[in-house]
Amino acid sequence: xxxIFTAGLVVLKEKKLLLAFSNNKQAWYLPGGKVDTxxxxxxxxxxxxxxxxxxxLKKSDLKFYMHITAPAFGEKEGIIMEQDCYLYDLxxxxxxxxxxxxxxxxxxxSYSSEPEQVPGVVxxxxxxxxxxxxx
Numbered sequence: 444x445x446x447i448f449t450a451g452l453v454v455l456k457e458k459k460l461l462l463a464f465s466n467n468k469q470a471w472y473l474p475g476g477k478v479d480t481x482x483x484x485x486x487x488x489x490x491x492x493x494x495x496x497x498x499x500l501k502k503s504d505l506k507f508y509m510h511i512t513a514p515a516f517g518e519k520e521g522i523i524m525e526q527d528c529y530l531y532d533l534x535x536x537x538x539x540x541x542x543x544x545x546x547x548x549x550x551x552x553s554y555s556s557e558p559e560q561v562p563g564v565v566x567x568x569x570x571x572x573x574x575x576x577x578x
Contacts, residue, residue, distance in 0.1 A: 444523055447515050450484040451475040451528040452492060452500075453508050453567065458578045459548035460568060461533070463495060466542045468517040470559040471549065473528065473567065474537070484527040496537035496546065505529040509570055513562040526563055550578040 451473035454461035462471040476491040478484055489500045508530045515524040537546050551568040554560065571577035 444521060445519075446523050446525050447518065448478040448484075449476060449524055449526040450478055450488040450491070451511070451526045451563070451567070452488055453528050453530045453571070454533045455530075455571070455576055456533075456548050458576065459550050460554075460564075460571060460577055461537070461546060462549055462554070462564065463537075463539065463546050464544045466544050468559075468561075470516060470561050471547070471554065471557060471564065472516075472561055473526075473564060474543075474546070475526075485529070488529060492537075495539065495541050495543045497540055498533065498535055498537050500531060505531055509567070511563045511566050513566055516559075516561040516563070524563055528567055552578070 452475045463474045464471050475488050478487040485502050485505055492498050492500050508528045511526045513524050515522040539546055
């Protein structure tokens with residue numbers, strides 16, 4: 444079974460989760476992306492956030508939240524996404540660039556009405572709701 448190792452940024456505002464719309468996959472995702480060879484999840488998240496959202500994360504402020512194993516959305520059947528997710532208290536507005544069209548905050552209800560739902564995002568929203576961090 445093929446795996447893709449990724450890192451996801453979990454930013455909450457008023458109990459809603461920040462998601463980024465990927466032009467490539469035509470769906471809302473956690474900001475972040477693939478972890479390169481010889482790169483840590485934290486380093487990948489810092490790099491991807493700079494490239495996609497024009498924000499500079501501080502490694503010391505990243506707090507590991509959870510690991511997600513889910514089918515990789517938009518990839519061939521049988522490919523699994525392994526994602527380390529980190530909470531981050533963002534004090535600036537992200538500015539989408541590269542392959543990101545837009546950013547928006549979602550609760551589980553508003554995300555469930557999206558035409559495409561990414562399994563990993565559904566899982567993180569469920570966990571955040573269970574832990575009282577999101578609606």
